[in-house]
Amino acid sequence: MKTNAVAREPKMPVFDMKMISVSDIKRDYSKVIKEVGQDEEPAFIMNHNTPEAVLMSYSYYKAFMVEMRQMIDEISSDIERLEDAQLYAEAAIRLKKDNKIRVGSDEVFAGKAAEEEDNPYSRMSDEELFDS
Numbered sequence: 001m002k003t004n005a006v007a008r009e010p011k012m013p014v015f016d017m018k019m020i021s022v023s024d025i026k027r028d029y030s031k032v033i034k035e036v037g038q039d040e041e042p043a044f045i046m047n048h049n050t051p052e053a054v055l056m057s058y059s060y061y062k063a064f065m066v067e068m069r070q071m072i073d074e075i076s077s078d079i080e081r082l083e084d085a086q087l088y089a090e091a092a093i094r095l096k097k098d099n100k101i102r103v104g105s106d107e108v109f110a111g112k113a114a115e116e117e118d119n120p121y122s123r124m125s126d127e128e129l130f131d132s
Contacts, residue, residue, distance in 0.1 A: 017041065017042060017043055017044050017054075018036075018039065018041060018042075018043040018044070019043065019044045019046050019051075020032055020036075020043050020044070020045055020046065020055065021045075021046050021047075022045060022046065022047045022052070025045065032055070033055075036055050036056065036057055037057040037059075040057065040059070040060055041056075041060070042054050042055060042056035042060060043055050043056070
């Protein structure tokens, strides 16, 4: 039977984080929140010795989100650079194989201007072309 790679749970480094039981939270919520805030580290909320949730202070969450956004931006930038490099490499290969005549942009746009002069509709406004 095949498993869906997306549905698999990532392995979490449980040993690195503080663990708090659900019963501790039920017993003294304020104390747990205060400890998590003071520790400046997230904690696993355990239910029957199984991680069920993660608790973190708001300041830790904000810093975490800023760091994640920076990492995402860096990765996106890296991906863009790789895509550009791939595009340039493909263009170089095509140029080596291509024996066609090269036409500059001035020539291309000069032809476009001549076409527009011959077209009687090119000088008409949108209102003139389309009924309102």
